[in-house]
Amino acid sequence: MKQPSSRSKTGIIMPTAAEDEAINRGIAADPDAMELTAELAMRLQPLRRPGRPKAEQTKVPMTMRVDADVLDAIKATGTGWQTRVNLVLREAVRRGKLVA
Numbered sequence: 001m002k003q004p005s006s007r008s009k010t011g012i013i014m015p016t017a018a019e020d021e022a023i024n025r026g027i028a029a030d031p032d033a034m035e036l037t038a039e040l041a042m043r044l045q046p047l048r049r050p051g052r053p054k055a056e057q058t059k060v061p062m063t064m065r066v067d068a069d070v071l072d073a074i075k076a077t078g079t080g081w082q083t084r085v086n087l088v089l090r091e092a093v094r095r096g097k098l099v100a
Helices: 017-029 038-043 068-075 081-094
Strands: none
Touching (some): 068 081
């Protein structure tokens, strides 16, 4: 009769001794399998950096109110409309139209 697998405190089902032996036999028989040693683990590098790359100039989230027809006209220009609004505002600042 097969001995039931045990569950760890985290809920992970641990293999029985017989299952573990079968897994190890399969690993030994596979010519492409290699053991992950501590030395090899220290040399491993992630395939990519997680998350979005850091922007040169970060953006600040904001909330503002505009007339519905203005927002509809902006959104009608398609995806990327927020970026285009930012460019329009940047150009107004550059030209000196928005000075304090």
